[in-house]
Amino acid sequence: EDQVTQSPEALRLQEGESSSLNCSYTVSGLRGLFWYRQDPGKGPEFLFTLYSAGEEKEKERLKATLTKKESFLHITAPKPEDSATYLCAVRAGYTGTASKLTFGTGTRLQVTL
Amino acid sequence: EAQVTQNPRYLITVTGKKLTVTCSQNMNHEYMSWYRQDPGLGLRQIYYSMNVEVTDKGDVPEGYKVSRKEKRNFPLILESPSPNQTSLYFCASSLGANQPQHFGDGTRLSIL
Numbered sequence: 362e363d364q365v366t367q368s369p370e371a372l373r374l375q376e377g378e379s380s381s382l383n384c385s386y387t388v389s390g391l392r393g394l395f396w397y398r399q400d401p402g403k404g405p406e407f408l409f410t411l412y413s414a415g416e417e418k419e420k421e422r423l424k425a426t427l428t429k430k431e432s433f434l435h436i437t438a439p440k441p442e443d444s445a446t447y448l449c450a451v452r453a454g455y456t457g458t459a460s461k462l463t464f465g466t467g468t469r470l471q472v473t474l
Numbered sequence: 475e476a477q478v479t480q481n482p483r484y485l486i487t488v489t490g491k492k493l494t495v496t497c498s499q500n501m502n503h504e505y506m507s508w509y510r511q512d513p514g515l516g517l518r519q520i521y522y523s524m525n526v527e528v529t530d531k532g533d534v535p536e537g538y539k540v541s542r543k544e545k546r547n548f549p550l551i552l553e554s555p556s557p558n559q560t561s562l563y564f565c566a567s568s569l570g571a572n573q574p575q576h577f578g579d580g581t582r583l584s585i586l
Contacts, residue, residue: 402580460530462575466514466516
């Protein structure tokens with residue numbers, strides 16, 4: 362069974378204080394790893410897709426990296442507007458099950474002034 | 475504007491009274507999916523559809539039905555709702571199974 366574990370559960374940072382969120386996974390046949398951001402009362406919003414170990418993607422203050430066992434979402438010099446819950450999800454499998462998506466429980470990030 | 479629209483946004487109902495949550499997308503996406511989100515459990519996939527008339531179970535399909543008669547619509551049906559189906563539900567769509575998903579704003583269901 363595919364497993365996705367995110368840590369920490371919650372993280373409080375001061376504005377400008379860089380940090381990383383972790384997503385570790387145990388799957389057979391990774392097809393893609395996705396990062397989403399979710400604001401209160403809203404649906405998740407897509408950030409990045411990573412497909413193979415060694416891949417990196419960047420967008421503004423966010424950078425996502427992937428190894429064979431985990432992914433990191435690095436947040437550089439965060440601002441209060443980066444406060445949200447960050448979700449990691451994986452698609453894995455070699456057959457029709459590759460169409461399922463398994464989410465972690467998320468990291469709740471709060472950035473204060 | 476590209477969007478996934480769910481209705482209703484909020485519903486309080488009673489055990490056993492059949493209900494349908496509608497989901498519609500205007501992006502001509504082939505892949506659609508339903509999730510439920512519960513505290514401490516995260517988002518869990520209920521059903522997904524690869525295309526019209528093609529649906530399959532996710533991780534928590536018990537007590538739910540879906541249909542995909544048209545590309546844009548993917549309703550979620552609870553034929554005999556029970557209190558353990560009280561949750562926040564999200565519909566999502568994407569071009570394909572391995573493409574980023576666009577999510578609706580959610581439907582909060584309370585079953586008494």
